[in-house]
Amino acid sequence: MYQRILVPLEREGGGESHLWHATRLASALNAELHLIHIIPIISSDEYFFQQIQVEVGSRGARRKEEAENYFRRLEAEMRERGIPVQTAVLFSPRPEDEAILEYAAQAHCDLIVLPNLRKSLLSRWLQGNVPARVQRRSPIPVLFVSEEVTQ
Numbered sequence: 035m036y037q038r039i040l041v042p043l044e045r046e047g048g049g050e051s052h053l054w055h056a057t058r059l060a061s062a063l064n065a066e067l068h069l070i071h072i073i074p075i076i077s078s079d080e081y082f083f084q085q086i087q088v089e090v091g092s093r094g095a096r097r098k099e100e101a102e103n104y105f106r107r108l109e110a111e112m113r114e115r116g117i118p119v120q121t122a123v124l125f126s127p128r129p130e131d132e133a134i135l136e137y138a139a140q141a142h143c144d145l146i147v148l149p150n151l152r153k154s155l156l157s158r159w160l161q162g163n164v165p166a167r168v169q170r171r172s173p174i175p176v177l178f179v180s181e182e183v184t185q
Contacts, residue, residue: 035063036059036060036063036065036144036145037063037065037066037144038065038066038068038141038142038143038144038145039056039059039060039065039066039067039068039143039144039145039146039147040068040070040134040137040138040141040143040145040146040147041053041056041067041068041069041070041146041147042070042071042072042130042134042146042148042164043069043070043071043104044071051149051179051180051181052147052148052149052150052177052178052179052181053069053108053147055147055177055179056147056177056179057112057115057117059145059147060117061115061116061117065145066117066118066119066120067112067117067118067119067120068119068120068121068122068137068141068143069105069108069109069119069120069121069122070121070122070123070124070134070137071101071104071105071122071123071124072124072126072130072133072134073094073097073098073101073123073124073125073126074125074126074127074129074130075094075125075126075127076127094125098123098125101123102121102123105121105123108121109121120141122137124137129167130164131164131167131168131171132171134146134164134168135168135171135172138172138174139173143174144174144175145174145175145176145177146168146172146174146175146176146177147176147177147179148164148165148168148169148176148177148178148179149165149178149179149180149181150165150178150179150180150181165178
């Protein structure tokens, strides 16, 4: 059925119910998990401007290091459970939903698992709703998991 399950994650301590649901699904199906974290950068034609967003000591570099540390802990936990896992922390000048879908296509993922975010209308308007945009644009199935689901 599903062989590669993509789970986009925010920072450590963010909502992870969708991760634990995907973990159980991957275990039951002998599927590989792909955990990704997207760090947006401001698109620019100037190489210097792009570099300062990701160079050592920048906010982007700190976010990348935090995500990599988080993923190392998750990888160890998944491997203990016998679940194959791939992780990636990606800088992207593209909108987050596009970066997620691009990764899914490149990695040949056949399911994307996302949290079902409960946001107010104002919050969705101001911040956008990445999961909803992924769902609308995805050529592969998207599974939404309520954040109230526990391990």
